[in-house]
Amino acid sequence: MRFRPFMNGDAFQTFQNLVETIKAEINGLENEYVLKASITELETYFLDKAKVEPLVLHTDKYYIENQSSTQIDVSHDFNRAVFPGERAIVQGTRVDIAIPYEGDSNLWKIQPSRFMVSRYPEIEIRTDIILFSISFPDDSADSKRLKNQIDAQVELLADAVNNLKRDVENHNNSISNIIKPAIENKRQKALAATSAVSSLGIPIRQKKYPSRIYCPFKAKKSTDSKTICTHREI
Secondary structure (H helix, E strand, C coil): EEEEECCCCCCHHHHHHHHHHHHHHHHCCCCCHHCCHHHHHHHHHHHHHHCCCCCCCCCHHHHEEEEEEEEEEECCCCCCCCCCCCCEEEEEEEEEEEEEEEEEEEHHCCCCCCCCCCCCCEEEECCEEEEEEEEEEEHCCCHHHHHHHHHHHHHHHHHHHHHHHHHHHHHHHHHHHHHHHHHHHHHHHHHEEEHHHEEEEEECCCCCCCCCEEECCCCCCCCCEECCCEEEEC
């Protein structure tokens, strides 16, 4: 399904919402989990979760994915003898342009902080490419003009991606100063809560856990394909 990119919300608010969601997740962890898990492992997990992979658009590698026949409305072409109120349809060709990309595909919907009021082409997102189309009437084909139109659309998309990349870098550089204090704050609250219960002087039934991989969340894979959780007796 094709859509107009960079039109849904803005980067700052989107990334702020992501951070607030992760802070809420940290605050909602069980106290026992927080006190028994490694601080380093908690930080690694939540920093990885907050990090955003920027888009990289390989504009030097775009190519024609497909070309097909199509019908083109030329009613508003002043170079044609079309009477007012009439609709004129001619045979044309549609060229689908593919551009390879890397990064989080969800970012194609986010508006960069530096946003140009431009009419971006409708795009289709696939696994590692985006597609947009250019159409022209067969009876007025002009390769030079067609190439200029394609290059203009590619440049428009590339400028938006570069602006968004700066927003992503600013976000990724800031998360450590937010996530680490949030984890420490949660640990302090957990310590205060458990200390208050221990001070009651009432016997507490000890829970017994088997030796296992202890992690209060779904284990993520690191670059060396090992879990970030630690094997320990609990």
